Amino acid sequence: MYGKKVKLRALFILLIFLSVVLTSFLIFKSLEENVVYFKSPTEVKNLAELENKKIRVGGMVKKNSIKTNDLEISFIITDFQNELIVSFKGSVPNLFEEGKGVVAEGFLEDRNYLKATKILAKHDENYMPPEVEEALKENN
Amino acid sequence: MLNNINPTKIFFIINRLQKYILILFLVVLVIGLLEALVFSPEDYKQSDSVRIMYVHVPAAWISLGIFSIISILSFVILIFKNKNFSLITKSLAPSGFVFNIIALVTGSIWGKPTWGTWWAWDARITSMLLLAVFYLMFILSWRIIDQNDKAIKVSSIIAILGLINVPIIKFSVDWWSTLHQPSSVNLLEETTIHSSMLLPLSLMTAAFALFSVLIFLMKYNTELIKIKNKGLDRL
Incomplete structure (x- = not known):
């Protein structure tokens, strides 16, 4: 249906594309540490x-x-397997709350203790009106 | 086959379409804004700042969608040397780029009161910034390169390389730990946005999509007029 030139061009572009995909995959794999x-x-x-x-x-x-x-x-801070104590001087974001997600940035004193220089609240993927949240709480 | 479509015919169809799309866009936008800013409830946790989401999320979706279309058309352009498609990708890019910037800026405005920071170099936000850079490179390649054939090639290559970034943006929140929350609207899994909030989100997405189509048609029209002025009756 298509000429030989078109087919070759398609193959050529596809091969280049695939090799770039593979290269970036390998780069990201090795940089995993820094991407998180x-x-x-x-x-x-x-x-x-x-x-x-x-x-x-x-x-x-x-x-x-x-x-x-x-x-x-x-x-x-807990991930329900291990825990880490954080201390921080300063004000925390409005959404900082117990039972909710948090990211603390700072320096480790030891494996159980972090002196934070910045606290960020992490928002989860749930969005709902307050009434719905109350109804959910009552059901639980 | 596709090269032989008569620009004059397209020109008339586009001119007629624009009017209707403009009216539809205005209607959907007004209803969408009323839903987003007035009628929809506030969030249980972030209260009124949830309303930023009704601009942020549609803008991000549209910019991703437009880039995907540009990239896929770019394959066709390179393989089949289709010049009409290169006019289409060229006309699509500006609105995609603008929505990309809107997504970044509104995200930043939302991030300050919720996360406590304007910016974080996490995977989602960084890859979204990279998308803006790809958009910019694509648009600039048309401006910088004078020879049309060369500009078509370079811009298509940029778009194809940028396509690799698209799944990275989409899945960044699942693959790596990010400050950005995972997606709430899922096709295969349960959607975690309450229906009263999903309505303004859908309306705003429709409004932004219509706006992109409108800007695209205007740009495409301009490109066709440029070709007409060159005295060519076909591409």
Whole structure:
């Protein structure tokens, strides 16, 4: 139906495209470490060595773990397997709440303790009016 | 086959279409904005800032969709040397680029009160920024390169390379841990947006899509007039 030239051109472009796809796949695979925005407490536990570098840890704020005093706020990040204590001086975002997602950026003192320099609230994929949320709560 | 479509005929059809699409766009936009800003409820957690989503998410969808179309047409352009399709991709790019910028800016405005930061270098946001760069390269390649044949080739190659980025944007939130939330509207899994919020989201998406079609038709019209002025009766 089509000429030989068109077929060859199609093959040529397809091959180039596939090789670029494969190359970028391999690059992303090897850069995995840097592509993730934060580590989980479990991943922090399993770190080979603690570097004195800024790190982001994310997970859920453990229920009843938020403690505040005049100077700082401390809470526990959990991924329901391991936990990590975070302390922070400063104000937290409005959506920071226990039982909700959080990302803390700062320096690790040890495998269980992070001194945060920035707290980000993570929003989940659920959107609903307040009445629906109350109805859901009552059902549970 | 596709090269032999008469531009004059297309020209008349487009001129007639534009009027109806403009009217439809205005109607859907007004209803969509009323739903998004007045009638839809506030969110249980983020209260009124959820309304930013009704612009942010449709803008992101449309910019991704337009880029995908440009990329797929670019394959056809390179393989079959179809010049009409290169006019189409050239006319599609501006509205896609503008919606891409709108998605980035509204995301940033939403991020400050919810996350606590204007910007995060996570996989979703960075790949979306990369899409804007691809759009810009595509548009600039037409401006910079004087020879038409060369511009067609370079812009098509840019669009095809950018296609690799499209699934990365879509699945970035599933493949890597990101600050950006996973998608709420899913075809295969359950949608996690309440129906009262899904309505304004769909309306705004339709409005933005109609707007893109309108801008596309205007741009395409201009391209056809340019060709007419060159005194060519076919592409």
